[in-house]
Amino acid sequence: MLLEIPGVLDGRALARVHELLEQARFVDGRLSAGLAARRVKHNQEVDGSASELAELNQLVMGGLVRHPRFKSAVLPLRVATPFYARYGSEMNYGDHVDDPVMGAPGSQYRSDVSATVFLSAPEAYEGGELVINTAFGAHGVKLAAGAAVVYPSSSLHHVNPVTAGERLVAVTWIQSMIRSPEQRELLDGLNLAREKMLRDAPDAEETRRVDVAYVNLVRMWSEV
Ligand code: NI
DSSP, X not given: OOEEEOOSSOHHHHHHHHHHHHHSOEXXXXXXXOHHXXXXXXXXXXXXXXXXXXXXXXXXXXHHHHOHHHHHHHOEEEEOOOEEEEEOTTOEEEEEOOXXXXXXXXXXEEOOEEEEEEXXXXXXXXXXXXXXXXXXXXXXXXXXXXXXXXXXXXXXXXXXXXXXXXXEEEEEEEEESSOOHHHHHHHHHHHHHHHHHHHHOTTOHHHHHHHHHHHHHHHHHOOO
């Protein structure tokens, strides 16, 4: 599933994120890349020891994990600490798939879902689309500041060169309770119907049946 989620960060959170990113020290993005990705990665990332990271993570991860569309579509088990990337002029990230297993030994997790939170307004830079290969062709994504896109980590994807301005994003990876993208998509659709039924007709027999089916499908398919 490729899902765009608007309004992960509101204007106030975004303004603070920008303040913090202006102070933070950026380093070459290749330092955090695996062997294959290192050859195609041309960006900068906030230094892993930067003092701004705690507040950045609180704002960005908080906005993401509290968002109802994110929760329903991703069913997160573990959410990684984000990276904050900057693409200045001529920077890009060539075709790659994200690492399958991430995290330090002892706290490793599988990447099922990749998320990019757009921090710059689309007018602030030229190019810089995130292009995701799907079964239905390549899909270019360039969203409003504060919006996010989530997509299967197994997808081949790249970031087009930025030809003017500056592109700031936060990227993170999630291990879902539901490993299969097809099962996650079915559950999300069923849950959207369930939530509407719980609002509109909480006491109806069909609401109870759909609710029980959803809850028990999550139980049947989840790995925790
Ligand atoms: Ni990637």
